[in-house]
Amino acid sequence: MYPVIEAKNILTRFGDTVVHRHLNLHVNRGEIYGLLGPSGCGKTTLMKEMVLLQRYQGGSMNVLGYDLNKITHKKAQELRQKWGVLFQFGALYSSLNIYDNIALSLREYTTISEALIAEIVSYKMDIVGLEQCVKEQYPSQISGGMKKKAGLARALVMDPELLFLDEPTSGLDPISAREFDALILRLREHFDLSIVMVTHDLDSIEATLDRAAILDNKRVVAEGSLDAIKATDNLFITTFFKGR
């Protein structure tokens, strides 16, 4: 098991505000890894840095063997096809219907026939638990939970090695949220995925995560299995996991 993501000494600044300082973490292949921490601790910022949406000001980051400090445009494009990203509210393209949203990467990056594209899209929709009948609907016509599922199907369409999930269960009812947890576990089983997620949902944390990092005070205060994390002495950790 070699790490799929390795962050060393990350420094992030917005103007004078330091968000991360001397931040270190690593994610192993095949594991479901959580980024946890209080609001405003920079979890989402860190995830954006991992997917090349935002620059960090110091340190080094390695994702799937690509060094993000000296990545070329061509290599970056290659890397972007190896991961899938699910945004908090799905971030579906509102001018495309669900089918075209999911099929977009296939049409852009491959020359697969439309018949096989239809097979792949239908399969991905089935895996994430999306009814086949929503294909022709537009994002504004479906519910928030369905948008997330469609966003997940779109993230999975190129069979990525690595999946990023930003608060996958937020805004879902408890039943759908637990279904989503089961779905995440099933996906890992099926696709040999490594998954990194930002989450606040305690049930989801207990049910899915193999390892996690707690971000607090601009750095990682604890990293490892949940049991190891709970044993760490930190105000946020004791409050967060209280009674668990």
Added chain:
Amino acid sequence: MISFSGRTLSLHAKVQGDTVAIVVSGEMTVKNIALIEPLLHQLLEHPLPSKIFEWHLHEAKAFDSAAALLLYSFDEKARLLGATCRFYTNDNQQKIIDAVYQRDYQSGGVTYRPLGLVASVGTIAIKKYQSVKDFVAFVGELFSALMIYLLHPKQIRFKEIYYAIEESSVNALGIIAITTFLIGVVLAYQSAVQLKMYGANIFIVDMLGISVLRELAPLIAAIVIAGRSGSAFAAQIGVMKITEELDAMKTMGFDPYLFLVLPRIIALMLMMPLIIFFADVMAMLGGMVVASVELGISAQLFLDRFNEAVAMKHFWIGVSKGPFFGFIIASIGIFRGLMVKNDTRSIGVNTTKSVVEAIFMVIICDAVFSIIYTNIGI
């Protein structure tokens, strides 16, 4: 029989009696299965050479669900032709193939049927009709809100009006100045050449004065304001609608018509006459510069002639159009903003429409004024 060798993926099919042995090696993934997809169609071409297809996948280093789906659809077609498929795989590949074979859904694409002529004409007509109805409803709401303002003057949002005046009018003065000054320059320059031929230099003042004050300055000012402030109203209110800010205001008891719509309309109706006056000044200034450079008419002479030749009524006619133009631009901009649906593309569509419709309506309004003023003889 059929064979393909690529840099990352190769496929070799060999007929052995009743079976076709197909060996795949390399990376069989979504990124390159398009290379071998046509070959699979060839394998199934009539007359079917054999009854059994043996897929040897052990040498495929990478294998994903797209590849499994390709094999699944091949199998489906083969079965229809009375053939069978056998897969020789490793555990991981078998897991992916099994997952694909366990299906209880109907796959299929989305078909886009273009509308016929009659249907598309009908759709457009209904949409136009709907949008006229919406506009009538908007105007109705507007006047009921105006009644509230008139009956309860305390409800008038002076702060919002001042803010809208600054945003949509005062900040636009720079671009108005440049545009109308240049219009004055261009107009004077073009006519100077013609007037010089007849030695009618001094009449440039009459010509410029009447055309600018009566028609050009109000029209140019309205077009600039429609492009700059009308579109801003549409985009701003459209985004507020998407982010549910408008709904939030309604639930807190802030009527958007009182807080957002009327202040903007009032601001533009008040300011348009002043903007037109400013445009008059700048355009005449441009004309004056050209008149003195090209025709040798000094500023003093220009102003004297202006006093004599251009009656005050031309100025008042131009300025009197201001409130009407202001109302058209602001109300269309806001109406288009309120028509934004819950997706990002409709912001672009409605912003564009707000400018196009506002300019169109301003020109129609101007034509109507022209007819009225001519008929009453001024």
